[in-house]
Amino acid sequence: MIRAPAEAAGRFLTTGNVFMYRYDAIDRQILKERVAQHRDQIERNLAGELSDDELRPMRLQNGLYIERHAPMLRVAIPYGQLSSAQLRKLAEISRRYDRRYGHFTTRHNLQFNWPKFEQTPDLLEELSTVDMHGIQSSGSCIRNITTDPFAGVAPDEREDPRPYCEIFRQWSTFHPEFTFLPRKFKIAISGSAEDRAIIRAHDLGLEIVKNPEDETGFRVFAGGGMGRAPMIGQIVRDFLPRRHALSYLEALLRVYNRYGRRDNLYKSRIKILVNSLGIREFTRRVEAEWAYLKDGPSTLTDADFDRFARCFTPPPYEILPEDTPSLTEEAEKNGAFAFWLKYNIFPHKIPGYAAVVLPLKAMGKPPGDITDIQMDGLADLAERFSFGELRVGHDQNLVLANVRRSDLFILWKALRPLGLSTPAAGLLPDMICCPGGDYCGLANARSLPLANAIQERFSNPARLRDIGKISLNVSGCVNSCGHHHVANIGILGVDKNAAEWYQVSLGGRQGNRATIGKIIGPAFTPKEIPDVIEALIDVYFENRTASECFIDTLERIGVEPFRARAYRGRDKSKLARIDNREPSNA
Numbered sequence: 056m057i058r059a060p061a062e063a064a065g066r067f068l069t070t071g072n073v074f075m076y077r078y079d080a081i082d083r084q085i086l087k088e089r090v091a092q093h094r095d096q097i098e099r100n101l102a103g104e105l106s107d108d109e110l111r112p113m114r115l116q117n118g119l120y121i122e123r124h125a126p127m128l129r130v131a132i133p134y135g136q137l138s139s140a141q142l143r144k145l146a147e148i149s150r151r152y153d154r155r156y157g158h159f160t161t162r163h164n165l166q167f168n169w170p171k172f173e174q175t176p177d178l179l180e181e182l183s184t185v186d187m188h189g190i191q192s193s194g195s196c197i198r199n200i201t202t203d204p205f206a207g208v209a210p211d212e213r214e215d216p217r218p219y220c221e222i223f224r225q226w227s228t229f230h231p232e233f234t235f236l237p238r239k240f241k242i243a244i245s246g247s248a249e250d251r252a253i254i255r256a257h258d259l260g261l262e263i264v265k266n267p268e269d270e271t272g273f274r275v276f277a278g279g280g281m282g283r284a285p286m287i288g289q290i291v292r293d294f295l296p297r298r299h300a301l302s303y304l305e306a307l308l309r310v311y312n313r314y315g316r317r318d319n320l321y322k323s324r325i326k327i328l329v330n331s332l333g334i335r336e337f338t339r340r341v342e343a344e345w346a347y348l349k350d351g352p353s354t355l356t357d358a359d360f361d362r363f364a365r366c367f368t369p370p371p372y373e374i375l376p377e378d379t380p381s382l383t384e385e386a387e388k389n390g391a392f393a394f395w396l397k398y399n400i401f402p403h404k405i406p407g408y409a410a411v412v413l414p415l416k417a418m419g420k421p422p423g424d425i426t427d428i429q430m431d432g433l434a435d436l437a438e439r440f441s442f443g444e445l446r447v448g449h450d451q452n453l454v455l456a457n458v459r460r461s462d463l464f465i466l467w468k469a470l471r472p473l474g475l476s477t478p479a480a481g482l483l484p485d486m487i488c489c490p491g492g493d494y495c496g497l498a499n500a501r502s503l504p505l506a507n508a509i510q511e512r513f514s515n516p517a518r519l520r521d522i523g524k525i526s527l528n529v530s531g532c533v534n535s536c537g538h539h540h541v542a543n544i545g546i547l548g549v550d551k552n553a554a555e556w557y558q559v560s561l562g563g564r565q566g567n568r569a570t571i572g573k574i575i576g577p578a579f580t581p582k583e584i585p586d587v588i589e590a591l592i593d594v595y596f597e598n599r600t601a602s603e604c605f606i607d608t609l610e611r612i613g614v615e616p617f618r619a620r621a622y623r624g625r626d627k628s629k630l631a632r633i634d635n636r637e638p639s640n641a
Contacts, residue, residue, distance in 0.1 A: 075136050075444065076221050076366040078186040085229075086183040089190065093117050094176035101173060112235075116196070118164075118189020119175055123496045128167045128175055129192040130182060131199045134206070134220035134244075135163035135447040139434035142445060144185040146430035152178045157430070159415060159423040161449045161487060161538055162199050162241070164192050168494055190228060195236045197227040197308075201243045203251040204448035207367060208456050210404045214263050214271060216246035218363040219300070222355070226301055233308055237315035238323035240308070241280070253449065255279050255288045255569040256541055258325045259307065264294060272296045277307060277337070278329030281535035285571045286326045289334045291341060297360065299345075301353040306345035310337070370442040370457055375407025379460045392467055394516055395478035400463065401454075409460050411441075412480040413453040413470070418510055421503045422488040423451035432473045440466050449538070450487055452480065482519045483527055484510045487538045491531030491548060492555070498531030500548025500555035505529055505581055512585040522592060525605040526565070541565050543606045544591060545572045546584065557584055559621065561591070561614050564606055575618040577625075590620040 078086070096113050099105040114120075118129040130145070145165060149155050152174055153167045160166060170178055182188055191199050200220050207215045223242065227233065233240070243252040246263040254260025260276035273295045279288025295303050311325045314332075329337045386393035401410040413433070416422050425433075437445050437455060440462050446454035453475075458466060470476040479485040486509070489495065491502030506529050513519060530537035531548040539545030545560035556578035563572030579587055592605075594617045599608045609617065 074366075074368050074370055074442070075138065075217075076133075076363075082186065083183070086186070086188055089117065089188065090176060090179045090183055093119075093179055097173065097176055112194065115194040116190065117175075117179060118192035120193065121172075122168070122494055123492075124494065125169050126172045126175065127494070128170050128178060129160070129189055130157075130165045130167070130187055131189060131192040132163045132165060132187075132447050133191075133224050134200055134202045134217055135204055136217065137445045137447060138185075139437045139443040139445070141185045141187055142430050142434040142437070144181065144187070146427040146434070148178060148181050149427045149430070151181075155427045156424055158421065158490065159425065159447055159451050159453070161451060161536065162192075163201050163447045163449070164199060165447075166490075168490070191224075193239075195238050195240075197230070197233055197236075197240045197242065200224055200227070201241075201252055201449060203245055203247055204446040204452075204454045205251065205401055205410050205456065206246060206446075207369070208403050208405070208408070208410055209247050209251075210402050211248040212246050212404065213248065213265065214246045215364070215367055216244040216252075216263060217367045218360065219246075219261070219263070219297075220244055221363055221366065222301070222359075223304070226304075226353075232305075233312065236308070236312055237317050238320070238325075240311070240325065250565070250567050250569070253538075253541060253565050253569060256281055256285075256538075256565075257288065259304070260288050261300075266294050270296060273300060275303070275307075278326045278334070279569075280324055280326045281538060281540040281571075282324070283321055283533045284324075284326065284330075285535065285540040286330065287569055287571060288326075289329065291334070291338050298355045299349060301355060302348040302351055303341075303345055305353065306348050307341045309344050310340045314340070369405075370444075372405050372408065372457070373459070375405075375459060375461070377406040379407075379463075382460060382463060385464045391478070391516075392464060394520070395467055395476060396463065398478050398482060399480045403457070405457075407460055409458050409463065411455040411458050411463070411466065412448075413455065413475045414477045414479045414485050415451055415453065415475075416479050416485050416510070417474050417477055418484075418514060419507060421490070422486060422506055425453075429473050429475060433475065436466065436469055439469075450485070452485070478516070479519070481524045481526075483513045483522055483525050484519070486510075486526075487528040487542070489529070489531050489536035491529075491537075495531060495536075497534060498548060499533075499550040500531050500557065500581075502529045502531040502537060502548060505546065505548075505557065505584055508581070508585050509588060512589065522595075523604050526563070527588070528563075539563070540571050541569060542572060543609065544588065547574075549578055551578060555581055557581065559584075559587060561617055562606070562609055573614065575614060576622060587621045590623070591617050594620045 100110045120127045152170045154169045158166045202216045241257045242259045243254045243257040244261045245252045245254050256279045262274040264274050275292040276288035277291045315328050316322045399412045403409050441455040441457045488502050488506040492498040526542040527544040528537045528539045528542035529546045530539040541563040547558045558578045560572035560574045564570040595605050
């Protein structure tokens with residue numbers, strides 16, 4: 056069921072001091088055979104021996120889509136951890152097979168948007184040389200498992216979730232029973248007091264917790280998700296001992312695989328099953344199924360957990376002073392550095408270290424895009440400043456997780472020529488945005504031009520500091536790849552009389568109090584959206600207290616003042632017909 060890591064030392068990548076799971080000979084043989092299979096399938100398709108419909112489920116198993124303008128290949132980055140060697144390989148592939156850039160998604164994946172169909176086997180073969188692939192990045196399977204980008208370094212962490220992510224990855228990758236589920240299935244794990252992985256908005260969310268006897272286990276959430284029918288997951292089990300994790304997950308997935316709807320694509324996700332059965336009945340069925348599996352061969356031992364945990368041994372931290380007076384001095388002399396230091400630095404559990412957030416939200420660039428030059432440069436900086444390792448977050452940003460605080464000013468100066476020193480983490484320009492109608496055939500509207508217009512309107516650093524922490528996300532269709540549902544301000548592209556319009560929702564929130572935002576009324580034109588955002592910010596300024604961020608003020612005074620300002624001057628008869636559902640048009 057689970058192949059334990061080799062007992063011998065050297066479980067880490069040989070290029071750089073990266074402490075992460077390393078594929079062994081068996082892993083690499085599987086990838087080699089998978090590439091050969093894909094090559095044969097593509098060649099047969101090009102020769103007319105395998106139809107496009109026959110090829111589709113097989114190519115999706117390797118992350119290959121056919122998008123609006125070209126094929127798109129999605130590369131899995133399990134639980135968001137990358138080595139500098141892997142990032143350099145992605146840069147090289149972008150030059151050889153694409154247009155010298157890649158696009159990071161909200162599931163720790165990287166997409167190549169312009170590969171040639173016939174070259175995708177060569178691309179996958181190149182990826183396999185650094186233990187990368189497109190498996191679990193598409194199809195009706197268990198998708199790439201995600202977690203907190205600060206895993207292993209967060210001060211509020213109860214336990215590092217990455218070993219559990221790797222266990223679940225190995226268990227789920229080729230599980231024969233779950234290869235063709237009713238629909239895709241997304242799992243997220245959080246090991247910290249504050250949820251930074253949005254576990255409550257996933258098909259299955261796992262929170263690492265302790266019981267009164269100090270045993271490690273999981274609080275299990277099921278039935279969350281965004282998309283056409285957004286829902287917050289409900290607790291299926293308040294405490295699941297970790298030794299039973301695999302058997303319980305198998306029971307839960309069996310219930311979904313058996314009872315999940317296959318007759319309607321829009322009602323096939325587990326959230327629909329949980330909602331239709333009710334959480335009590337769904338839990339009853341899971342527990343009944345688990346009775347056949349509990350204490351069986353998939354039961355994990357402490358030795359199993361210890362072996363996987365050794366794959367994520369902390370890097371060789373130095374003993375450093377907690378205070379760094381030089382940082383304060385540099386910040387006093389350089390306002391831009393002070394701005395970056397305030398918003399892009401995350402605290403670290405080791406004194407003298409910090410985690411650095413690198414927003415991929417440069418002005419005029421699609422959120423999540425990164426060039427080959429940036430990838431190569433960042434790989435160098437990761438080796439120089441962060442033990443050769445990087446993280447990918449669901450917010451389409453990157454993280455250097457282990458930077459000495461004394462190096463922050465030097466790092467900031469090195470990031471500036473790469474265009475990676477944007478001080479925007481958590482501020483209004485730091486929006487999640489899907490590729491939208493510019494690339495995706497499912498989209499009703501374009502997302503990227505709208506995101507760019509908002510960035511241009513709100514580009515003044517002083518004003519951004521005044522606005523403070525706020526989330527604004529953009530999706531081009533109801534699938535919610537831009538996570539607009541859980542943003543303080545969500546924007547959804549809709550189709551209205553063959554024109555692009557945008558619905559606005561308010562009140563979404565991530566974290567332990569995850570909430571789905573509510574649509575405030577009829578859709579707006581693209582030109583109106585920046586003015587609408589401006590109006591919403593004005594209401595916040597007029598009503599906030601000294602300590603409140605946007606979502607706090609919104610929750611205190613309610614949506615109505617914001618809604619009234621957004622529609623000021625609009626036809627009141629139209630505003631009376633508000634529909635808080637998300638139809639395919641506005």
